[in-house]
Amino acid sequence: MAICVVSLTTAAQAGSQESLAPGAIAIVVHKDTQVDNLSMADLRSIFLANQQYWPDRTRITLLVRAPKSDERDFVLDSIYQMTEAQFRQYWIAKMFRAEVPRGPKIVFSTDMTLDLVVAIPGSISFIRSDEAAEGVKIVRIDGKLPSEAGYPLK
């Protein structure tokens, strides 16, 4: 399987063909995470905390934007397929059932998201693809990068 680790720098170096498409949501992980591609089903499983560990047993830390951001609305609609109220109830129920010891960490800006993804091993989050920065890894979804046709999070 081809391994593709892309930062904004490498994307920019690849020229306009590889530049990240504005309007898409990029899934970003800590740079040491041993994952380069996730299926949409795997991504949903991680975002639902049904999968809580990466294959190397690093704990997954999910960072989610605070309410009233376009990125959060997009992810709730496309990955969770939930309304804001259903999303809250889902996580409260998940903790109620003792299936997770904590809910997702809430982040308030793209800068905060990037800072924490850089700092927390095993972290995963989402940002607008044109706001990606160095130090994080963009993960392919169903084998596609945000700039590619058929990327599912557009």
Added chain:
Amino acid sequence: MMRSAYPRLTGLLCLLMYSMGSFASDLISQSSAEDNSQPEFQIIGFGDMSYVSSDAARPDGFAIGQGVAHLIGSLGDSLSFFSEVSATAKDSNYAFEVERFILKYDFSDALKLSAGRYHTPIGYWNSSFHHGAWLQSTVSRPEMVKFGSKIVPIHFVGVLLEGSVPSSRLGFEYKAGFGNGRHDNIARAGDAGDTNQNKAWVLQFNSRPHDLYGLNLGLGFYSDEVALVDSPSVKENIASAYVAWSKETPEVIVEYQHSSHELVNDSSVSGDVDAWYAQLAYRLPLDDNKWKPYARLEQTRVDESDPLLGAEGLDYDGAILGVRWDFHHYAALKAEYRNEEFNNLGRESGFRLQIAFVLTKM
């Protein structure tokens, strides 16, 4: 002696939990968001209040339901603690109870080992909603899993192995428990030890298929030998199955349980219990999705010859129709009409109004 110590223990735990509440937010803010190895604590509370009216000879009026406090502690990447304490209004006082008390170590997604007191992982409702009235669409629980139910062993004390294979297309999950069976008060778990040498075991498998996001299918088995005061021991085997579609357009929950009971020293004395419910709800696409009408049918049948439950008068038929109004992110008002028959004594009708809420920082 154990019973006299129990209220003191629960009272102390409640006090500890509530006093920790004042520190919890400080702990959360002080723990670095960048370091998952640092302990984090979270408090979640549930509460409900109801108005009950019925044409049966039971007290009507306002009732404080249950106050429930959860303390959830993440003690690092792999170790976590979960506790749940409830306060339930009784005729002249409040009953405090340690509902759950779980210390869990995660080896991986596929293998998590814990010990403590659980909601018995058999069926859907008992472990999905339980004391969280705000979480469930309806005012009340199905009769088969009501508080103090004798049909389902509601709590389980012991050790539990659980895990999942999230990457499999079937979203396979399992739970396997070994511990104390029912107390000689069969509505309770053996909190301070089993009443005999035969431990109970429980096994549950469920699947959340990736291609049918929202679907949850499960099968469960439970086995125990129940020792009763002044009565011969009874072998109990329970099988359960459920289907739940958790998306709210619609929400569907169907659960069935079959129990068989047999005297240990005389297999000719036996009996069966069949219990089921089917619930349908639908989140209406109006007024910002705040309204959810619902309906539920349920039935319990117990053989008169059943050596454990035959004399308990647990036959039940019920139908409910209601609506839930989520007027706030963390609170809901529910109105419910009920028509039911207990132990073949004639049908009765009732109305319940409930406000249920959750206290959390989510």
